[in-house]
Amino acid sequence: MLMQTESTQHIFPLGMASEHEKVKIVSIHGGKMLTKRLASMGLIEDIEIQVLQKEHNNGIIVLCGETRLALGMGMAHK
Numbered sequence: 572m573l574m575q576t577e578s579t580q581h582i583f584p585l586g587m588a589s590e591h592e593k594v595k596i597v598s599i600h601g602g603k604m605l606t607k608r609l610a611s612m613g614l615i616e617d618i619e620i621q622v623l624q625k626e627h628n629n630g631i632i633v634l635c636g637e638t639r640l641a642l643g644m645g646m647a648h649k
Contacts, residue, residue: 586631586647588622595619601649612640 588594596618599606613635614620623639624632631647633640 584648585622585633585642586644588625588631590622590625593619593621599649601646605646605649609646613638614640 582597585594585596596614596616598616599609599614601609609615614633618635621634622631623634628644630641630643633642
């Protein structure tokens, strides 16, 4: 997933976002099944999410609306 912050137009993978940072999903780079799985969790383009917790190589927890979601780093980098 490529993200951008609220205050800048820098585009970067979700896995590179800092804890407590609010970002917007700009695009998802993955296969059809990954895109479908993320969409079922509410992670679609133009949605703003917040990174709640980040564990270096273990995963990332994000807040999407009022739902907390845990993603593996592989998924977060796509």
